[in-house]
Amino acid sequence: MPGLELLPHAYFEKKIVPLDEAKVSIATHSLQYGTTCFTGIRGYHRDSKIRLFRLKDHWQRLVNTVKILEMPLTLEWDTFHTAIVELVRSNKPARDIYIRPLIFAHDCVLVPRFDGLHFDLAIYMFLMGDYHATTRGLDLIISSWQKFSNLSMPSKAKSGGSYVNSALAATEAHKLHKDDALLLNSRGEVVEASSANIVVVYRGEIYLPDLGAEQLEGITRRTVIDFLREENLPIHSGGLDRSLIYNADELLLLGTAAQVVYTRSVDDRIIQSENKPGPICQLLRDKYRQVMEGKHPRSKDWLYDVELTP
Ligand code: PMP
Secondary structure, three states, X not given: OOOOEEOOEEEEOOEEEEHHHOOOOOOOHHHHHOOOEEOOEEEEEEOOEEEEEOHHHHHHHHHHHHHHHOOOOOOOHHHHHHHHHHHHHHHOOOOOEXXXXXXXXOOOOOOOOOOOOOEEEEEEEEEOOOOOOOOOOEEEEEOOOOOOOOOOOOOOOOEHHHHHHHHHHHHHHHHOOOOEEEEEOOOOEEEEEOOEXXXXXXXXXXXXXXXXXXXXXXXXXXXHHHHHHHOOOOEEEXXXXXXXXXXXXXXXXXXXXXXXXXXXXXXXXEOOOOOOOOHHHHHHHHHHHHHHOOOOOOHHHHEEEEEOOO
């Protein structure tokens, strides 16, 4: 697994510091119990600026996660976006980046709780190109690990500990020489991939797992729904069983890291044999490009430019 191309500065304890100085004790609560939450934001290098996508929506999801988990922390928009802008400027990235804001507990205490701990924001960033291979579709499995139930873990909270479930599924896929895994909920419905939402195209119509099912509410998913609505394409939302997935015309994975990627096979059943995106995948990618180029009606709302040269 290639390491991250980390950029030299981080935001830690309310200031910008060299990344090497942004350190915690091995006794830190969040390291023992996964009591963190985070988000991941892409920044696209354009001329002398970094173009951030839906920054305020990422902040809002982080705030919502803090609320669900009852972490005693107030995360103001001003603090959040100022820290990101300053950090981007001090790192001066020469290529596209991925920004990871992370909320963690400093405390070295034994009890696994959220209340009574001291949570703080830390941010680091790294250079990032494509997350998945782009010259072919993905080969997926349906994991033997079930997606955790909404009764045991909040699926709308992007919490560190919940990624143990993702890691189990992705490890299973990797050991079978596949790219990633889809997870079923306790009702046998396909809800999402290990770290991406899904869209299914079946007989020319669009199917999405129900928002209330066990999936994160991805910012890419919301963006894609807006794109599909613009085109007046019929969208159905509900429970998707695995046989519908096997017979899909297109199965797309959606995420900030993954972006919009298509699937070649699921459990060795071919979805798309040709090494090129299907019509819906292409449509969504084209719309993303329009947004990034500032040519889409939502570009103004969704893009946040950070000038690298003052
Ligand atoms: N589901 C899971 C479990 C994820 O980790 C991610 C990646 N953040 C997503 C969905 C997609 O979310 P987003 O589009 O906001 O990146």
